Amino acid sequence: MNKVILLLLILPITLIGQNFKNQFQSKFNNEDYNAKEVKEILEKWEKSNKNDVEYFIAAFNFYFRESQQELLQLSKEEPTKNQDALVLTDSLGNKSGYLHSYVSKNDSLFAISQNIIDKAIALYPNRLDLRFGKIHTLGEFEKFDLFSNQILNTIDHSNKIKHKWLWSNDKTLDDPENFFIDAIQGYQNKLFQAESDENLKKVAKKMYDTFPNDLYVISSYGVTFLIENKNKEALELYLKAEKINPDDSIVLSNIGLIYERLSDKKNAVKYYQKIEKVGDEQSKEMARKKINDLK
Numbered sequence: 001m002n003k004v005i006l007l008l009l010i011l012p013i014t015l016i017g018q019n020f021k022n023q024f025q026s027k028f029n030n031e032d033y034n035a036k037e038v039k040e041i042l043e044k045w046e047k048s049n050k051n052d053v054e055y056f057i058a059a060f061n062f063y064f065r066e067s068q069q070e071l072l073q074l075s076k077e078e079p080t081k082n083q084d085a086l087v088l089t090d091s092l093g094n095k096s097g098y099l100h101s102y103v104s105k106n107d108s109l110f111a112i113s114q115n116i117i118d119k120a121i122a123l124y125p126n127r128l129d130l131r132f133g134k135i136h137t138l139g140e141f142e143k144f145d146l147f148s149n150q151i152l153n154t155i156d157h158s159n160k161i162k163h164k165w166l167w168s169n170d171k172t173l174d175d176p177e178n179f180f181i182d183a184i185q186g187y188q189n190k191l192f193q194a195e196s197d198e199n200l201k202k203v204a205k206k207m208y209d210t211f212p213n214d215l216y217v218i219s220s221y222g223v224t225f226l227i228e229n230k231n232k233e234a235l236e237l238y239l240k241a242e243k244i245n246p247d248d249s250i251v252l253s254n255i256g257l258i259y260e261r262l263s264d265k266k267n268a269v270k271y272y273q274k275i276e277k278v279g280d281e282q283s284k285e286m287a288r289k290k291i292n293d294l295k
Contacts, residue, residue, distance in 0.1 A: 020045035024058045056120035063113035067106045128165040148199035231261045249279035
């Protein structure tokens with residue numbers, strides 16, 4: 001009898017939480033978005049059930065959104081190629097300026113979003129979606145040291161729980177190791193694009209220590225040695241990767257490149273010839289050009 005009473009007491013709390021979630025999503029995704037209304041929902045939600053993971057996710061998203069405001073700016077300087085702008089002209093038809101939008105970032109509101117997601121991670125440490133949410137936002141704000149440290153912490157925890165991650169609604173991830181590796185590859189690419197080489201090396205090494213026999217992890221770690229022009233160290237890794245998959249054209253291409261750097265034309269040609277046999281048309285064309293240049 002007591003168990004039945006307990007269930008009845010718990011059920012309304014769950015329904016209330018779901019109701020707040022529906023209200024939040026309706027207002028948050030509305031074209032007539034009103035930050036004050038959304039914040040009021042969050043305040044009531046927190047008072048109702050402050051440990052509801054859905055509350056943390058909603059509040060995190062709200063404050064992260066509020067930390068970035070799109071504003072208009074009038075400038076005499078021409079914007080970058082990838083930036084849309086309205087060209088302003090004077091009475092004679094000469095360019096007089098440019099009107100374009102830019103994103104203003106508020107570090108105080110961003111810090112609130114980070115504190116909220118940190119509380120959620122502390123309460124639900126095996127929820128990978130929470131950790132990836134934090135990593136993503138750190139990357140968006142280009143805080144690459146914190147971005148990398150959070151990735152490293154996540155890899156450490158992955159080892160601790162033997163990669164048995166949960167996702168939204170506490171569902172167990174299917175094939176969590178490959179999912180995890182693919183996601184971290186994306187974060188490593190962001191570090192590569194940002195030329196944050198030291199952080200990239202830390203993450204790549206940690207991943208290699210964790211997944212030493214994964215082709216893509218080995219290849220990514222090899223890239224960090226190529227960046228440093230440590231060709232012999234890179235070659236050792238890529239030859240290991242070749243043993244795992246002898247037909248991977250990217251691995252073969254990197255081996256060919258390393259032999260070029262080492263002035264070993266014979267082996268460079270050998271590996272470009274391998275690409276001619278197993279690569280796609282684009283890879284084969286690149287390999288043929290390399291072979292012709294080396295002869």
